[in-house]
Amino acid sequence: MTDDQHRPHPAAAFDALGAEYEKAFAGSRTHRHSLEWLLGRLAPGSRVLDVGSGTGRPTAETLAAAGHDVLGVDISPVMADLAARQVPDATFRCADIHDVPLEDASFDAVCVYFSLLQLDRREQAALIGRLTWVLKPGGYLVLATVPLDVEGVDAVFMGQPVRVTSFTAQALATVVEEAGLEVVTEEATLFTPAHPDARPEPHLFLHCRRPAATAPDA
Template sequence: MAPTDTVALFFEDRATASARLFDALGMTYQDLYCRLPAQLDALDWLLARLPAGAAVLDIGSGTGQPTAARLTAAGHRVTGIDVSRTMVDLARAQVPAARFEVADVCAVPDTPGVWDAITAFFPLLQLSRADQVMVLGRIASWLAPGGLFAFATVPFDAEDTELTWLGRRVRVTSFPSAAFARLLRAAGLVVLHEQESVFRPDFPGADPEEHLFLYAAKPGGRRSRGGG
């Protein structure tokens, strides 16, 4: 990263910095991360439980692979949001059956009780801790009764720390692993599954990453068809 890029990292707002990062990564991100075994397992879990034609919101939808692609192939109605214009353009080209929009999860309008399922695979790491708590609460409110949530992050105990990821300097925030299940329960969700794994991207100099996957549900009855 050039010195000017490092300076920009400190002065851009969080959404702009995240958009710049993923605009630059483009298909590299898909090549490295679209076959994560734990993410594919999470999608299998959802696909086995969703009602026909379910309405699914994919937060941080990236290139549309594998999440939106697998869900739409199974007949579900997927809306993906991402802060990166490049990612949204790639997703629209690769998964035309889904809808993708450039949007910041912290700023999109509330859609209470609309979604049969929400997926969020690693989109919160560039949010502050306060915003992560806020977004998890919003997600819980957006789910329909009985709705399902599949979530993944990289757990660690630090806020606004700078590190090198895929050759780029980024600022990231998270919580310790045990905190996330507590946050989901505090938001009103029932945690059904918790799994930690380690993944090393096939990228020069990449370090192993600890991944945390959680499956959760909103209490209440299941619907036969989705809304939204």
């Protein structure tokens, strides 16, 4: 059996957690601050892509309530179903983001909150590059992760087996810049999810912009 066959399916943990994930992270003030940062920069009726949209809360719900056109994509059918029921003003697709056709310069903003951690580093860098092209020039990408120097580590997240890969804060900033984005602001914090099996974890939020005058490198 290959290593990939041993690897937990990315959707499995979140299918099992369902609404428990939303409850565990509902107290993240930094996530709320990040959404406020984005809302303060979007024109009315902006088109926003939410990658790894989870239950739809708080990201899609907050953006849709402000009048923006939100498309959420999540690989977990349980999460996508919850989101569709909880946030009827947004559109949700149950799909792997790699399989979703996305036109260049078709979104004013892209949200990527903690949805890269089960991809390897090559996949993370490639996806950030692709999402940069999806942004309109002058558009914004907000990215949150757990900034650790780990690659392919088997771990337990809120009682569920996962395989985690991440970058240090400095390395992730380099990946983002090499994709053609500029980091406008960043915020780091320590957060403990409200779950009996959760532990304190570092969180990093990068607020980025695709420059209006230049395109990202191919």
